[in-house]
Amino acid sequence: MLDFHLHRQQGAFTLDATLKVPARGVTALFGRSGSGKTTILRLIAGLERPDHGHLRLDGECLTGGENDIFVPAHRRRLGVVFQEPRLFPHYSVRGNLRYGMPRALTPAQRQQNQSRLHEMVTLLGIEDLLSRMPGQLSGGEARRVAIGRALLSRPRMLLLDEPLTGLDGARKQELLHYIARLAREIEIPILFVSHDTRELFAVADRLALVDNGRITASGEIGDMLSRLDLAPQTGRFEAGSLLTAEVLSHDDDWQLTRLGLGAGLSLKLARLAMPVGRRVRLRLRARDISIALETPTHTSLRNALPAVIHEIESERGHASAELVLGIAGQRVRARVDRLVCQELGLKVGLGVKALISSVALSGPDVISLDAMDDDIPVVNAAQLSAAQPNATQTDTAQAKAPNDAGSASPAS
Template identity: 45%
Template sequence: MIDLRFALQLGELSLDVDVALPPRGISAIFGRSGAGKTSLINAVAGVLTPQQGHIRVGDRVFFDHAAGINLPIEARGIGYVFQDARLFPHLSVAGNLRYGLNRARGARPVDWGSVIEVLGLADLLARRPHQLSGGERQRVALGRALLRQPALLLMDEPLASLDAPRKAEVMPYIERLAQEFALPVLYVSHSIEEVTRLADHLVIVSDGRTVASGELSDIMSRPEHAPLIGRYEAGSVLDCTVLQHNDDYALTTLRFADGQLRVPRIDLDMGVAVRVRIRARDVALALSRPMDVSISNKLPGRIAGITPREGPYADVAVDLGSTSLRALVTRESCDRLGLQIGTAVWAMVKSVALDSRSVGFNRRPRPDRAD
């Protein structure tokens, strides 16, 4: 477990952190610019020193104010990937990677060949940084950080400087490294798309405080977090598996615990686990099963909660059985339809709303995955 409980005053920012994170997988540190995300991981790295509290990673104590412990940066065994790759321009890709390997502290056995294979670096080893694309540079930076054999990998908005195609290039590598090397990753981002695709655990930071922490699907589904995630980006996250493909219409059918979803075709084999983010604004509600409509995804459920929002909106939670969806509708629609807790409804989700930004590979095996 990663136990972070500390306070840090940095200029006008008062950082108050109190979270326990899982010992492996990607924990996203999410929040708006200036919320304190980077300061949080810099304290974990040892770049900043809190005024009180403790920082523990597994059985190692990085910082404990009461006990007078404050390990220097080089003794913490941290791998750090920044927004810009920060490669040495006079070294080849192989030279940059060896720089990380030569500073390995042996916290985790990460070997050269595994890093090259997982990050797809074999064809890049002889090149210099100026000969690489932005996505390739970030993959090399990831490899250098991994070859230090860190106990913990910190990533500070590593995709923020990349355009959409380069982001799409790098994200599968980040997904795979978390799976292959089984190390904990703290991933800072203000992009809910990145967070939903990559993270297992979500920490929301607002005005210097860690206001929510837990499994991503749980945190995303709570209506009280919508103002922090973004009214039009908040929604639900469903764990699914690929059921079948329809090449004639370029569609894929996904199975989840309470039904099926049709989405634009995704290039994954049957049985592969995926995670789907459904924005509340993309869910419509009906009192009876819609028949003559173009929307393919129609799911029966019952109203589990209605939370009024600022302005004309209300956040409606729909219980599908063992999973739930959220719908952002007007309060007028709630009154007109007579919606209340227990009302039977049909939730409708457009397939076109579930594009590649909403569907991502899920590293965790599903317990109900088909053989």
């Protein structure tokens, strides 16, 4: 577990942030540009030093304490991936990946390195890129290589600083897929910095909101996104909910998939390329949910789920009202006109029908919670951390890179 309280004064900007990050899963630092997210990450990585505070990882003090400890970046064993991949231009993809690996002094160590490299290449889907130079990679490919290089250094934690910035829609979706997959298949924590709500839906397990240098709230992402009091920070237009579901069946004739939500409830959406039994996380946008007092007839809406209103927030000056519904024991946000609330007599405790169009949901709104491919090996903590400490994958490693071209590396 990562535990920190960090204070740093930068001109007129004051950072005073406190957070505990679990030992596994993805914790997202979310906030607008300039809120302090990257500064927090750099302080954790050891690239900057706080004015005071403490930082502990797995019980080890890296910053602060009674003796004012400050462990340098290259001894922290943290994998860091920046907005720019920062690959060594004179190394091939294979050379970049092998650079962060420990030096192999014996045949057994060389075999271990080779096996680990193969596992990482397979996990990231970059088998066909190994002989390419960084200048021949797309933005998404380069960032996958950067993530692989960081993981092959056997870090105790992976820090991702807005790794999707500047990518187009298709490349961003591709990399989101791989980050979500990594989160399921490696057993080290990931700290993910972002200012895009859609990225959080895809990869985060926990959410920490950063505003003006402070972490104002943190918790499980589903709980955080359903809190109406946090709407100004989490965003209103893209506001929504995350539901846990299971693939129950496919209808090949009509190209539909039925997802089970629990308590005997299910909903239909466009067919998913996932097997029956797969556990998934489903994103429902608040603006895509309508409310009815009874199940309507003669309508194009395919899903009418029984729900109970838990909360209503209706403010004068806003055209819409925000609702929190209980559906199969899960919290779901909905947005309706304030006038509709009055006309339908909506109130806390009232049973209603939540209407959801099947075409409002698509593949990107559904993320698998299980391994995507049974033949992909899980990279566990022992594989990543068993060896001696290695240099952090940061500017420090960039500065130490050798000048000779090609794919040879110290890890060969």
